[in-house]
Each structure stands twice: as C-alpha cells, then as structure tokens.
Amino acid sequence: MLDKEVLWAELSDKFKANTPKLSFETWIEPVKPISFDGSTLTLSLPSELHRDYWEKQLAPNLIEYAFVITKDNIIPKFILDSDVNASTDDSNTVNSSKNSTGYALSKEGHLNPHYTFDTFIIGKGNQMAHAAALIVSEEPGKLYNPLFFYGGVGLGKTHLMQAIGNKLVADHPDAKVKYVTSEAFTNDFINAIQTNQTEEFRQEYRNVDILMVDDIQFFADKEATQEEFFHTFNDLYNDDKQIVLTSDRVPQEIPKLQDRLVSRFAWGLPVDITPPDLETRIAILQNKAEIDQLEIPSETINYIANQVDSNVRELEGVLSRVQAYSRLKGEPITTDLAYEALRGLKLETQSHQLSIVDIQTQVAEYYHVSVNDLKGKKRLASIVMPRQIAMYLAREMTNNSLPKIGKEFGGKDHTTVIHAYEKITEKIKLDTGLRKEITELKKGLR
Numbered sequence: 488m489l490d491k492e493v494l495w496a497e498l499s500d501k502f503k504a505n506t507p508k509l510s511f512e513t514w515i516e517p518v519k520p521i522s523f524d525g526s527t528l529t530l531s532l533p534s535e536l537h538r539d540y541w542e543k544q545l546a547p548n549l550i551e552y553a554f555v556i557t558k559d560n561i562i563p564k565f566i567l568d569s570d571v572n573a574s575t576d577d578s579n580t581v582n583s584s585k586n587s588t589g590y591a592l593s594k595e596g597h598l599n600p601h602y603t604f605d606t607f608i609i610g611k612g613n614q615m616a617h618a619a620a621l622i623v624s625e626e627p628g629k630l631y632n633p634l635f636f637y638g639g640v641g642l643g644k645t646h647l648m649q650a651i652g653n654k655l656v657a658d659h660p661d662a663k664v665k666y667v668t669s670e671a672f673t674n675d676f677i678n679a680i681q682t683n684q685t686e687e688f689r690q691e692y693r694n695v696d697i698l699m700v701d702d703i704q705f706f707a708d709k710e711a712t713q714e715e716f717f718h719t720f721n722d723l724y725n726d727d728k729q730i731v732l733t734s735d736r737v738p739q740e741i742p743k744l745q746d747r748l749v750s751r752f753a754w755g756l757p758v759d760i761t762p763p764d765l766e767t768r769i770a771i772l773q774n775k776a777e778i779d780q781l782e783i784p785s786e787t788i789n790y791i792a793n794q795v796d797s798n799v800r801e802l803e804g805v806l807s808r809v810q811a812y813s814r815l816k817g818e819p820i821t822t823d824l825a826y827e828a829l830r831g832l833k834l835e836t837q838s839h840q841l842s843i844v845d846i847q848t849q850v851a852e853y854y855h856v857s858v859n860d861l862k863g864k865k866r867l868a869s870i871v872m873p874r875q876i877a878m879y880l881a882r883e884m885t886n887n888s889l890p891k892i893g894k895e896f897g898g899k900d901h902t903t904v905i906h907a908y909e910k911i912t913e914k915i916k917l918d919t920g921l922r923k924e925i926t927e928l929k930k931g932l933r
C-alpha cells in the first residue's frame with residue numbers, strides 16, 4: 488500500500504499536469520494528506536469554499552487519477568484544517584449513491600425510435616455519412632470499423648448513429664446494441680470505480696454487438712476514461728464488433744485525446760456531415776410537415792428554409808415556432824404568418840451567421856487594440872489576452888474549425904487556438920471580472 492504522502496505527491500503531479508497554474512495554486516497546492524487506509528484518502532483543506540469546490544469539481548478527477556496510479560478505487564474524504572484534530576465522521580465522503588457531484592450511474596442509452604433511416608433526408612452534406620451508416624447497419628463490424636461521424640452542431644450525427652442501432656434491432660431483435668453519450672460512459676466508469684463494479688462495467692460495455700458513443704470530444708482531459716475506452720475499443724474491435732462514434736470535430740482536433748485513440752479512430756471511416764443546402768432544408772421541412780400533418784404552401788416552406796442555414800435542429804425549431812404561432816392565432820400557415828412568427832427570432836439566430844471578422848472587430852474595439860494586433864504575433868499581455876479571448880469567442884460562437892480560426896488569426900496553428908480556448912475557459916471559472924467582460928462581448932455579438 489502506498490504511503491499517504493507518496494500517493495498525494497503522485498496525485499498532485501497529475502493535477503499539476505492537467506490544471507492551469509493559477510487554479511493549481513488555488514485549489515490543489517494547499518491540500519494536505521491526513522491519512523490513507525488503502526481505500527479512503529483523507530485530505531485536509533483550508534476552507535469551506537475549498538471543500539465545496541473539491542466535492543463538486545475535483546473529486547471525480549481525483550478518483551480517476553487515483554485509479555490510474557493504484558489500479559484501485561480510492562474514495563476521497565475531505566475535512567477542514569480546523570477539524571484535523573477533531574473527530575472525523577463520514578459525512579464528506581464522496582460516495583457513489585449519494586454524492587453531491589451528480590455522477591450517479593447514467594440511465595441513458597435509449598434509442599430514439601424516430602431516429603431512423605426512413606425519417607432521415609439525404610442531401611449533399613450527409614450523403615456519404617448516410618451511405619456509410621446504411622452499410623454498417625447491414626454488415627456491422629465488417630467494412631467500416633470504427634465509423635466516425637464528425638461535424639457541427641445539430642446536423643444529424645446522433646440521428647444517423649441511432650438509425651444504425653434502430654435498424655440493427657429491427658433486423659436482428661437479439662442484437663446487443665449499446666448507445667451512450669461520452670459523458671454517460673465517463674459517469675458509468677467513475678461510478679463503477681467507486682462502487683467496486685469495474686468488472687460489471689466491462690461486461691456491460693464489452694459484451695455488445697455494437698457500441699455507439701456520441702460526442703466523444705468530451706473525452707478530452709479524461710485520462711482514466713480514455714484508458715478504459717482504449718481497452719473497450721480494442722476488445723470490441725478484436726472481436727469484430729462494430730463501433731460508431733461521433734464528435735464535433737476530427738479526432739486530431741480533439742484536445743488532449745491520446746494519440747493511440749486518435750489513430751484508432753482513423754482506422755475505419757471518418758466521415759463528415761456538413762450543413763444542408765437549400766434543397767435539403769426544404770426537403771427536411773416538407774418531411775416534417777408531412778409527419779406532423781401540417782398544411783404549408785411550398786412558397787412558405789421555401790421562405791422558412793431560407794431563415795436558417797446551418798443547423799437542422801434550429802430549422803426544426805423554427806418550424807415548430809411557426810406551427811405554434813398559427814395555432815395561437817387560429818390561422819393557417821402562410822408566408823405572412825411565418826414572417827410574423829419569426830420576426831423576433833431573426834436576432835436570436837444571428838449569432839450563427841457570425842463571422843470571425845465580426846468577433847475580431849468587436850473584441851479589438853472593446854479592448855482598444857487593433858484587429859491587426861489580434862492577428863499578429865506581439866506578446867504584450869495587453870494584446871495576448873484580447874487575442875485569446877477573440878479566439879475563444881470564435882470557437883464558442885461560430886461553427887468554424889480550429890484550423891480555419893487559426894488561419895483567420897494571421898495563419899496560426901490550430902494548437903494555438905486550442906491553447907487559447909482552454910486558457911480562457913479555465914480563467915473564466917475563477918476570474919469574475921473576465922467572466923463579465925466575456926458576457927458583455929457575447930451580448931454585443933448577438
């Protein structure tokens with residue numbers, strides 16, 4: 488068994504490698520290991536605020552890191568420095584069934600019965616993804632393994648992925664189909680560690696015919712989860728079981744994703760889904776109107792399809808809004824009615840057409856620097872910070888890829904954009920002033 492000091496030193500190293508400096512100094516450095524009995528690590532913290540932050544934010548990371556180090560499930564227990572000599576009760580133990588961090592075993596995993604191939608409209612932007620999905624649903628584990636869909640928000644990745652699962656179940660009712668989001672996978676894994684049920688977890692995830700993991704970009708930074716997923720992947724792959732993954736970007740662009748996972752994700756077929764063109768948007772709306780039994784003139788469908796150009800989920804939302812407005816007014820859906828219903832919406836959706844140049848202009852004005860400075864290489868703090876903020880906003884508020892954002896900032900590498908994004912994300916958590924500035928900037932950009 489490791490000594491408490493040695494274990495804490497190793498844990499602290501892991502936090503250091505994965506936490507911005509300021510955050511490390513604030514939350515982790517002041518922690519003292521009090522005792523370790525082989526399963527419970529008691530840590531002493533300087534304040535209630537620290538305890539709250541550890542319980543809500545850092546405990547899951549600690550459990551993951553401890554698992555990597557000891558291959559065992561270690562439960563942290565937090566006490567205050569002022570209580571060190573007092574008796575210690577169990578009330579602060581982070582415990583699987585009643586923890587305050589909300590990472591109880593996920594109940595996700597249901598396939599949405601509406602996400603089928605029948606209800607999926609094929610267009611230029613998703614033709615290839617659709618064809619690959621169909622092949623995989625007919626011959627899972629054979630041709631494209633893993634099948635990896637990537638693309639912007641609301642473009643049908645989940646729909647297509649689940650269509651594969653739904654078809655498999657329809658064709659082979661005994662097929663073991665498992666669908667999870669990457670967050671659910673992570674939560675299940677952490678929960679399994681805490682409750683000593685890693686074997687059951689493995690049984691559940693490795694004993695399937697097809698494993699579908701949605702939005703795997705959220706594996707970034709999750710070292711132990713990536714490790715576990717690596718083994719899950721290998722087991723399934725070696726057994727010719729199908730793996731389907733989705734992400735908002737190509738594997739190479741997912742920050743802190745282990746190289747061995749990046750390369751495995753590229754073994755099969757990475758295929759992108761791009762925003763639908765006008766014809767596809769019209770077809771999607773017609774299909775939806777038919778399903779919902781709505782009478783809409785084609786001129787009106789055309790009008791609605793022109794209001795949203797980058798996101799199918801939003802397009803559906805716009806149609807629902809028109810539908811609700813027509814019901815409210817007791818009038819049939821016409822172009823005039825749609826115009827009225829969507830008048831207020833124009834402003835809300837504008838952020839999606841926002842360009843990187845808009846962001847650069849606004850940020851430059853806000854911080855009194857020039858756009859050229861934002862695109863340049865000057866290392867002055869008064870310029871570096873606005874530059875990173877502009878990159879952060881470009882990532883947050885537009886659908887541009889990291890390389891494209893880098894390019895628009897004077898031809899910088901995409902890793903510079905990732906770095907800026909992570910830096911600002913971390914800073915916002917601690918710096919209320921910065922958080923306010925970013926909120927103001929966002930408001931101005933909407």
Ligand SMILES: Nc1ncnc2c1ncn2[C@@H]1O[C@H](COP(=O)(O)OP(=O)(O)OP(=O)(O)O)[C@@H](O)[C@H]1O
Binds near residue numbers: 642647800
């Ligand atoms: N080609 C399509 N035909 C019909 N419906 C579609 C199509 N593409 C997307 N949709 C619908 O748009 C909505 C959003 O799709 P989905 O949730 O699959 O997007 P996503 O790419 O997984 O988004 P996210 O990145 O947010 O996870 C769903 O209701 C889906 O049914």
